[in-house]
Structures are given as structure tokens and as C-alpha cells.
Amino acid sequence: MTPDSSLLKTDAKSLRLVVLAAGRSRRFGKADKLLADYGGRPVLAASLRRFAGFAFQRRVLVVGPRADAAAVIGRRFGFDIAVNPAPDAGLGRSIAIGVGAAAPGDADGVMIALGDMPRIARTTVAALAHAFAHRADGAIVAPVHDGRRGHPVIFPSRFTPALLALDGDAGARGLLSGDAAAIAQIPVDDPGVVQDIDAPGDLDALARLG
Secondary structure, three states: OOOHHHHHHHHHEEEEEEEOOOOOOOOOOOOOOOHHHOOOHHHHHHHHHOOOOOOOEEEEEEEEOOOHHHHHHHHHOOOEEOOOOHHHHHHHHHHHHHHHHHOHHOOOOEEEEEEEOOOOOOHHHHHHHHHHHOOOOOOOOEEEOOOOOOOOOOEHHHHHHHHHOOOOOOOOHHHOOOOOHHEEEOOOOOOOHHHOOOOHHHHOOOOOOO
């Protein structure tokens, strides 16, 4: 059952939020995909709006070294900015930098999201926060749509050392491919959890969906 709106802020209070937006967007061409137009606003803004209204303890946006426009968008949505000086080092480095900046030691966990996923439903964010807040087994919480695991993912604080040690292109894949019992897969009726933007064709396809 999806939690009602009165629970949304309460459930998010135990979490910090990290959104990753430091990638080079090589498959998108010369343009920055996060600044491309999506429904009249930049892709990054559309993605960050999905988390507006939730009372996360702290919000951190990880950007590249020359991402002034992305930083402006992040601050507009209440995010602190963390800079990954070497985006080519891979997604793992961005996760480590974001988690370090979020300083989740006094939070129960950290929700990690991607800046190029503008169609995630707010009800999904609420459902994941709700599921995490009402579990006592210390499991990672991840959404699943039509058999595919997606984003955002919530990592309990016990995974903080492992997240801070990440590097390379695999991101947190190693943690998510470990002990299946350590991962709570939450079914959601939301294709947005598996719809990211890599190439211009992806943006066009999502834009047609509205």
C-alpha cells in the first residue's frame, strides 16, 4: 500500500539524499544531457523535483568540476553541492563523494538517486522511504518494476564504509549483487525507476510519454 501524504515527511526524516550528476554524458553527444529540455525545464530540474517536499535530513547533489549550471539548479531545490573533480574515475567515486558530503552517520540510511531519471513517481519515493522506515532487518531497499531493479536505492547506515570506499564504473553494483537477503526489493507500478537518459533518443522517447 502506498503511504498517504501525511507520512511522507515523517518517513524521510531518517534519510539523507544523494543525487549523482557528475557524469560526462558521452553517449549524448557534445551537449550536457542534464541541461537538455524536458517538458520545459532541464532534465536535472525535472529529476530533482521528484524529491521536493520530502523532509530528508540533508540533500547533496554531486556535480562535475565545471558544472555551474547544474549547481545552480541543485541549490534551487535545496541541495548542498559536492564536486567530483575526476568524473572519469567512474560512478563509484561520485557515490563515495556524495555519501561523504551527506555525512550520514546520524541518519538511518542514505537514498542514492540519479540526475537523469525525470519520470520517477513521487509515490515511489514515498513508498521506498516508508518501506525502509518500517523495516528492522537492515536491508538495502530498491524498487523493482516488471522484474527489473531500478533507482533510487536506499542503503542503511551500516553500508556507509563500503559506500565511501567505492571507485570505478561499477558504482554500487557489487553491493547490490551480494547476499540477496540483504536487499529488499519493493515492487512498484512505476516504469520511471528504470528509465534513464543516455542518448538523445532516450530523451525523445521519454518526452513523448509526457
